[in-house]
Amino acid sequence: MIKTIIFDFGDVFVNLDKPAIMREMNKYEIEKLSENLLDINQQYEKGLISSEKFVKSYQSEHSHLQKEHFKNSWNAILVDFPEYRYQFLKKLSEEKNYLLILLSNTNEIHIDWIKKNVSFFEDFKACFDAFYLSHEINFRKPDAEIYEFVLEKHDLKPQECLFIDDTRENTDAAEDLGIYTWNIEPTREDVIDLFTAKKELF
Known part of the structure; x- marks a missing residue:
């Protein structure tokens, strides 16, 4: 029972629209996430790193990526x-x-x-x-x-x-x-x- x-x-x-994050990131010439960023995603989901460090991790690999563009891409999954x-x-x-x-x-x-x-x-x-x-x-x-x-x-x-x-x-x-x-x-x-x-x- x-x-x-x-x-x-x-x-x-x-x-959710799960493919939306990468669809949006493609606009900023990001075609694929590195193994490091995939690991960072999991750390962030577990609350092991701050939002600020999370955003900077993406910017360290994609220096042209502006914070607001990234956050908008990240939130695109939410419908x-x-x-x-x-x-x-x-x-x-x-x-x-x-x-x-x-x-x-x-x-x-x-x-x-x-x-x-x-x-x-x-x-x-x-x-x-x-x-x-x-x-x-x-x-x-x-x-x-x-x-x-x-x-x-x-x-x-x-x-x-x-x-x-x-x-x-x-x-x-x-x-x-x-x-x-x-x-x-x-x-x-x-x-x-x-x-x-x-x-x-x-």
């Missing part, structure tokens, strides 16, 4: 947050049948954009019993440590948890720990259909 629902953020609540998904979560929160947790690989520049552009963000956040962003807790999916952190923090049994994420490697990692999962396909599935899509669990 599911007692806790753990939600990803991007492509579960917020619509919109349909309010009906917030309303779904709000109703779920008010019913108080489940512990609700958000667990997202989200960096500081992206969450700052969300705070600025999504008028109901604080109300959305308040719907959760816990709200974990990778850069704030220094863990990222699909590393086992991030799931173990949540399970231990809230004294949860894996077999009583459902984790919803659009990335297969993230749901696979959760399944390895005994957590039920829904690997949502954002082009044809929507989180508001949770209780239909995973009715066998409820």
Whole structure:
């Protein structure tokens, strides 16, 4: 029996355009990211380096790249947050049948954009019993440590948890720990259909 629902953020609540970052960077003659920058991306997502150092890391390899151009390219992945998904979560929160947790690989520049552009963000956040962003807790999916952190923090049994994420490697990692999962396909599935899509669990 599911007692806790753990939600990803991007492509579960917020619509993403994942190729958009590189599409925008191509405009500044950046065709491919070096292994160093790919590693920097992960460090930044874990909150191990500051936003300032993150931007400067890109500028050190691409000296022509202006800060605002880079930030606009970086935020191009974020499309919109349909309010009906917030309303779904709000109703779920008010019913108080489940512990609700958000667990997202989200960096500081992206969450700052969300705070600025999504008028109901604080109300959305308040719907959760816990709200974990990778850069704030220094863990990222699909590393086992991030799931173990949540399970231990809230004294949860894996077999009583459902984790919803659009990335297969993230749901696979959760399944390895005994957590039920829904690997949502954002082009044809929507989180508001949770209780239909995973009715066998409820």
